[in-house]
Amino acid sequence: MKVLIVGSGGREHAIAWKISENSSIDKIYCAPGNGGTANENKCENVNIENIDELVVFAKKECIDLTIVGPEAPLVEGIVDKFKENNLKIFGPSKKAAELEGSKIYAKDFMKKYGIKTAEYAVFEDRKKALDYLTKCSYPVVIKADGLAAGKGVIICENKFEGIEAINKLMLEDIFKGAGLKIVIEEFLEGVEASILSITDGETIIPFISSEDHKQVLDGDKGPNTGGMGVVAPNCYCSDEILDQFKKDILKATLNGIKEEKMDYIGTIFFGIMITKKGVYLLEYNVRMGDPETQAVLPLMESDYVELILNAIDKNLSNVKLKWKEKNACCVTAVSKGYPIKYEKGFTIKGLDKVENKMFVSGAELQEDKLITSGGRVLSVVALGDTLEEAREKAYDDIAKVNFEGIYYRKDIGKRKGCVHEN
Structure with a gap:
């Protein structure tokens, strides 16, 4: 099989790494990819981002499967374009992608289908x-x-x-x-959780839970970022919480997808808030999270390619996912000044000393050297029998990496009330 992965971040690097494990995959093209995917097994970067050009490339190279990483091309309708050209692609249609493309549409959808969410008002x-x-x-x-x-x-x-x-x-x-256009929303006090899932439009299978750390500074201070690190599973997602999530949020969402006749075969990401009053839905994403993907996929024992193909064939009702009995910790290194203003173009050193998996988010390969090219630069992911073990491995490794202005949070996975707390 030949696979095309659309995107250039750490999420796409993690997807490429995971699907390369499948023996039926001969070639993975990453469009446009990054310095990490350029070095990944079976991978080759292609400098294409325009949807029409991607369609032409997929036809020319006889691509068997396209996986879309980021939200923007999904919202623009890449899936519709590929299907019009009889190309196999994994992702929701343009209509379904509005669940992420418009916060107003998503909130109105939640309200219409009785999904527990914060009170809100919409303004233009x-x-x-x-x-x-x-x-x-x-x-x-x-x-x-x-x-x-x-x-x-x-x-x-x-x-x-x-x-x-x-x-x-x-x-x-x-x-x-x-x-x-904006949404002004009631503030919910509690703990956030990310639950990535896969759907074929008839069934939704949730993945193992995770917890992103959005703010740039330790102690959840400073401005929001794309994500500074993740742990999985999320220690706050007890069986009771997950049952409540499935009953009140997942099932109602699936009902809405069916009622709205959405063409939704792809990832659905639930951002939830666990409060004293129960579980609330904060937002939908219509793709894998970044950096949640980097922590969750290494825990997946099942074959990710087979899972995607089962979704495309509308066969998820017969699938049971397997997960490693491990904990994952992902720590993200960013450029100085991120997420506001940062410099790039610095050589990354010490990567040869990293013992666990490293995923690149914002770095380019130049003459066999990785050079920083973004705000979020790379993530180190480690697994352990306990979260403490995973944290220790991840932090030991990221301390070996260096580039000018490197910064990372020191408290990923340290949460009050967690059974795993140090």
């Missing part, structure tokens, strides 16, 4: 949004409606922070159109 008029702030209880959450690379959620502790957030989104337009 900045003055009306500012007026609403006078009636709010704080803290409050303000979200850009469109895609903002995981950075479009702002928690505001008071009215003044709310005004600043609304002005940045709707007046300064910092997300280039994505924040011109």
Whole structure:
């Protein structure tokens, strides 16, 4: 088989690494890929990002399966284009991808199908949004409606922070159109969990739970990022919590997908909040999370390619996933100044000393050297019988890596109340 993976981040590197384990895969093309995928087994980078050009490439190279990593091409309709050309692709249709492409659409979908979520109000008029702030209880959450690379959620502790957030989104337009419509949402107090899942439109199979660490600084301080590290499984996701999630969120979501007649064969990511009042749905993503993928896929014992093909064949009702009895810890190294302003172009050293798996997010291969090219640069992932063991291995390894301005959180996986807490 020949496989095409669309995307250039750590998630795509992890997917390429995982599917390379399948003996039927002869060649993996990563479009455009990165410095990590360039060195991965069976992989070759191709410098293509335009959807029409990807269709041409898939036809020319007789690609057997295309896997879409990031959300943007899904929202743009890459799946519809590939299917129109009789090309096999894994991902939701353009209509289904609106569950991530529009926060307003997603919240209205949750409300329509009785899915437990935070109270919210929608605004297209900045003055009306500012007026609403006078009636709010704080803290409050303000979200850009469109895609903002995981950075479009702002928690505001008071009215003044709310005004600043609304002005940045709707007046300064910092997300280039994505924040011109906004959702102002009730703040939920609790613990977040990420549950990646796979669906064929008839069945949803949840993956092992995980916990992302979104904020840039230790202690969950500083601005939101695309993700600073992950542990899996999430120690707060007890059997009771997972049963509640399946009953109140997963089943209702599947019902909505069927009722709306969505063409949804792909990943569905549930971002949930575990509160004293129960489990709430924060958001949908219509693709694998980054960096959740880097922690979850190494724990998957089942063959990922076979799983995807079963989804495409609408055969998930007959599939049972197997997971390693291990814990995973993923620690992400970023460039100094990320997520606001950062420099790039620095040589990454010490990679030959890393003993566990390393996934590249933002680095290019230049003359056999990895050079930083993004904010999130790379992640080290380690497995252990306990979370403490996984954490120790991951931090031992990432301490061996160096580039100018390297920064990473020191508290990934340290959570109050966890049975795994050091």
